[in-house]
Amino acid sequence: MFLNGRVAIVTGASRGIGKAIALAMAGAQADIVVNYAGRADAAEETAAAIRNMGRRALVYQADVADTAQVQGMVDAAIAEFGKVDILVNNAGITRDNLILRMKEEDWDAVLQVNLKSAFNTIKAVARPMVKARYGRIINVSSVVGLYGNAGQANYAAAKAGLIGLTKSMAKELGPRNITVNAVAPGFIMTDMTEQLSAEAREKMTASIALQRLGKPEDVAGLVAFLASDFCSYITGQVIAVDGGIVM
Ligand code: NAD
Numbered sequence: 001m002f003l004n005g006r007v008a009i010v011t012g013a014s015r016g017i018g019k020a021i022a023l024a025m026a027g028a029q030a031d032i033v034v035n036y037a038g039r040a041d042a043a044e045e046t047a048a049a050i051r052n053m054g055r056r057a058l059v060y061q062a063d064v065a066d067t068a069q070v071q072g073m074v075d076a077a078i079a080e081f082g083k084v085d086i087l088v089n090n091a092g093i094t095r096d097n098l099i100l101r102m103k104e105e106d107w108d109a110v111l112q113v114n115l116k117s118a119f120n121t122i123k124a125v126a127r128p129m130v131k132a133r134y135g136r137i138i139n140v141s142s143v144v145g146l147y148g149n150a151g152q153a154n155y156a157a158a159k160a161g162l163i164g165l166t167k168s169m170a171k172e173l174g175p176r177n178i179t180v181n182a183v184a185p186g187f188i189m190t191d192m193t194e195q196l197s198a199e200a201r202e203k204m205t206a207s208i209a210l211q212r213l214g215k216p217e218d219v220a221g222l223v224a225f226l227a228s229d230f231c232s233y234i235t236g237q238v239i240a241v242d243g244g245i246v247m
Contacts, residue, residue: 001029002228007081009033009073011064011121012091014042016190017140020216021088022046023053024224030086031056033077037063037091056081064091064117074124083132086227087125089118089162090140094192096151107154114158118165122180126173135178136227139166140219143186143242159184163238170236179235181226186242188214209244218243 008025012018014036022032023046032050034057036043047057058080062069077084092114095106118139129135144152145159162182169180187193187204193213196204205211222241225231240246 001027002230003028003030003086003224006030006085006227007033007077007083008086008088008227009035009077009084009121009125010088010090011035011117012037013046014039015046016192017185017188017216017219018088018090019046020220021090021223022057023049024217024220025086025088025227026050026053026055026057028224028228029055030227031058031081033058033060033073033081033084035060035062035064035073035091037061064089064120065112067120067123070117070120071124074121074128078128084125084128085132085134086136086138087121088138088140088223088227089121091117092140092158092192094152094155096155098151099153102154110154111158111161114155115161115165118162122165122169126178129178130173130176133177135173135176136231137169137173137178137180138223138226139163139180139182140223141166141182141184141238143184143240143245146184146238146240147246166238167236174235179226179231181231181235182238183219183222183226184238184240184242185219186214186240186245188216188219190216207245208242209247212243214241214243 050057
């Protein structure tokens with residue numbers, strides 16, 4: 001299997017896209033650090049599914065916006081597995097509003113959890129990856145980071161920031177055999193998107209070439225592929241996984 005012997009940290013892996021990524025990577029024979037912030041039982045469910053596939057799982061609670069907690073998670077991963085080969089920055093939140101109504105705390109929270117988090121995690125894994133002369137970092141951005149969206153200024157800024165971070169890290173860490181790429185999901189059915197009205201869903205579906213909303217597994221396959229040695233010569237890229245919205 002194409003991730004055999006690899007160790008991956010997946011942030012926000014208790015549900016949604018992060019859970020699908022953790023399971024896809026375990027299916028390809030990687031051991032997984034299942035990071036979560038909220039519900040321990042949901043994270044334990046992800047871990048149980050990984051162990052059922054014969055892989056090892058370490059469940060670790062850490063707020064990705066908190067530098068010390070992230071360092072603790074990376075230290076625990078190395079203590080448990082001896083290394084970290086793959087980092088997937090998946091954890092994210094939205095606090096949508098029009099700019100005139102957007103509270104400063106909603107701007108700050110979205111930038112902290114979606115962007116500062118990646119600074120924290122990359123900084124913590126960079127040293128062991130540089131030492132090992134191997135690493136795969138995948139940042140989960142969004143098509144909103146590429147094209148913007150009314151009512152999501154904070155989220156768009158954070159996801160666009162992740163793309164700048166991806167390209168800069170690809171240049172900085174490339175000489176050490178560490179690739180850094182981003183994926184930009186379109187509209188994927190998860191807890192994050194379930195509150196949309198039927199009308200909004202219909203409108204969205206009509207704008208997608210494949211005429212359906214995405215599933216978490218649609219994103220997970222791409223992330224696992226980018227983490228593999230099939231992609232040893234791909235870095236600094238942003239790949240949309242959106243069913244064909246903008247081409
Ligand atoms: P979700 O809300 O279902 O899952 C988000 C995960 O992040 C949860 O496990 C949550 O516990 C975790 N999380 C939130 N704050 C955290 C924190 N401070 N520390 C650690 N973990 C934290 O959402 P999802 O749809 O699965 O989204 C996953 C990623 O994909 C996010 O970065 C999101 O922005 C991105 N994305 C989603 C869509 C979509 O349509 N669903 C589209 C584009 C991008």
